[in-house]
Amino acid sequence: MAGAESPNQSSEIRKDGINDRWVIFSPARSRRPSDFKSKSNPNPNNQSECPFCKGHEHECAPEIFRIPADSTSDWRIRVIQNLYPALNRDLHFQNRNHEGSSHGDVSVSGFGFHDVVIESPVHSVHLIDLSPAEVGDVLLAFKARIDQLRMNDSIKYVQVFKNHGASAGASMSHSHSQMIALPIVPTTVSARLNSMKEYYEQTGNCSLCDIRVDDLIIHDSTHFKSVVPFAATFPFEIWIIPRDHSTYFHDLDSEKAVDLGGLLKFMLLKMSSQLNNPPFNFMIHTSPFQVDPSYLPCCHWFLQIVPQLSGVGGFELGTGCYINPVFPEDAAKILREVKVPDQK
Ligand code: AMP
Ligand code: ZN
Ligand code: ZN
Numbered sequence: 001m002a003g004a005e006s007p008n009q010s011s012e013i014r015k016d017g018i019n020d021r022w023v024i025f026s027p028a029r030s031r032r033p034s035d036f037k038s039k040s041n042p043n044p045n046n047q048s049e050c051p052f053c054k055g056h057e058h059e060c061a062p063e064i065f066r067i068p069a070d071s072t073s074d075w076r077i078r079v080i081q082n083l084y085p086a087l088n089r090d091l092h093f094q095n096r097n098h099e100g101s102s103h104g105d106v107s108v109s110g111f112g113f114h115d116v117v118i119e120s121p122v123h124s125v126h127l128i129d130l131s132p133a134e135v136g137d138v139l140l141a142f143k144a145r146i147d148q149l150r151m152n153d154s155i156k157y158v159q160v161f162k163n164h165g166a167s168a169g170a171s172m173s174h175s176h177s178q179m180i181a182l183p184i185v186p187t188t189v190s191a192r193l194n195s196m197k198e199y200y201e202q203t204g205n206c207s208l209c210d211i212r213v214d215d216l217i218i219h220d221s222t223h224f225k226s227v228v229p230f231a232a233t234f235p236f237e238i239w240i241i242p243r244d245h246s247t248y249f250h251d252l253d254s255e256k257a258v259d260l261g262g263l264l265k266f267m268l269l270k271m272s273s274q275l276n277n278p279p280f281n282f283m284i285h286t287s288p289f290q291v292d293p294s295y296l297p298c299c300h301w302f303l304q305i306v307p308q309l310s311g312v313g314g315f316e317l318g319t320g321c322y323i324n325p326v327f328p329e330d331a332a333k334i335l336r337e338v339k340v341p342d343q344k
Pocket of ligand 2: 047050051052053054122123174
């Protein structure tokens, strides 16, 4: 029977209180939640022409650091400059007046840093093939690079993100993530901060410390919980949230990195198993570096995983509201129950 696994049959409009965004849940537009499978090919380029492979380091833009630091051909992770950067690290940051503008348009120089984190020397090895400690090392590489970038007073925010698969925006299939350090705070980040602050002012609590997850929980680890958010924008979207209040991702320590590495791997394995190795993105949503101290008790970082199962259409572009055919409670139940091989 269609929809037999979904107790939620009628549409509902929910507000994501963290991102201040409305989402329409419309099971009528759906196959059964368990029928979601990706059909796209997640591998954009092949090994023979891959500059990220061990032995091809000379084909890459300059290296920033490697792990282990003193390694030669036996490196495990490399952080390098992006050969085609979105922003230019050699420019000086400056505000420019936008000539002829009288309605609030602003222009600043395209200063910033755009780096690539190569997560393994081997082309066919992806994050889910690494051990929790090895995924933890990738997370600590993000932290180490953020610690360098935040020393620059002109950098206001660093976005860490991963594109996996062509329809998730990846041009390279070798396992990698990227980091873009910005001289501005993106408007979605300010909106999230303000939304969390508003909740804090009303309740005295941080909204992510306060999050109610009874039927939305997927898994708990020692220091983190993984959930499908109450107003998930996308089907089978997952958030991994520190259990204790934490404003900045870069405060992650080695023990928590291994724990988070294990949980991230576990979630990627579950998602891959349930949804047929879909293209996906993950994003680390941290806090701007120079926030007013009054924001610190309300800002709580988290990692968002989004499997790419459907495109964005005109309604979403027009309204900023998304239509999600899978209720979060159903997605969480399926992800909780899907079995994956024991972790290393
Ligand atoms: P994606 O397109 O998400 O797969 O990310 C791969 C990134 O690697 C892109 O932003 C490219 O600009 C960048 N890239 C491609 N080739 C090189 C290279 N040889 N050295 C450094 N970065 C590269
Ligand atoms: Zn490769
Ligand atoms: Zn909190």
